[in-house]
Amino acid sequence: RKEVEQDPGPFNVPEGATVAFNCTYSNSASQSFFWYRQDCRKEPKLLMSVYSSGNEDGRFTAQLNRASQYISLLIRDSKLSDSATYLCVVTHTGGFKTIFGAGTRLFVKA
């Protein structure tokens, strides 16, 4: 079993749709949690950090459930420009070891 697992995707949604990505992690030593997006042949870009209290940035909402070892990302009112691969990222206590989930590909269509 992989240490960080994501929905396999791809997700194909129309513009304006709400889409949710899920991620689970297996190591209880995990300390910090992030969502990154990566466009084709580009570097990953930080979308948002994820906190136990939940956090929101415009159309994006991230949640962390430490008890269930589960992270989520909700995108509301999807735009064509949201089409990308979304990567769930976990770092261990001590902050050094960083593990990426396999990523979930999102296609937003007009």
Place this chain on the structure above:
Amino acid sequence: DTEVTQTPKHLVMGMTNKKSLKCEQHMGHRAMYWYKQKAKKPPELMFVYSYEKLSINESVPSRFSPECPNSSLLNLHLHALQPEDSALYLCASSQDLGGTSGSFNEQFFGPGTRLTVL
């Protein structure tokens, strides 16, 4: 300045060549990372430097040799690579790590060097 720069953008090398990848950041970050990313796969951590000291080596073959000359620079020296080492090599930096959480561990990536080994 929130940019991480990497040179070269593209590199083609033979299996007997020696080359180096370079990474630079001017954000005052104290942790720097090397990742390898194959097509349609997520980045895989190779090395981590914290305060210019090697903190993590993820069992990377010795044909990859990292170097951190100062807190802003990170190099990856390549020697006797194999064709399967062809990949996108990404550098990242973060403000801090080692016991902290949250935004201190946010990593910012450079655009990568696309390496082809013939």
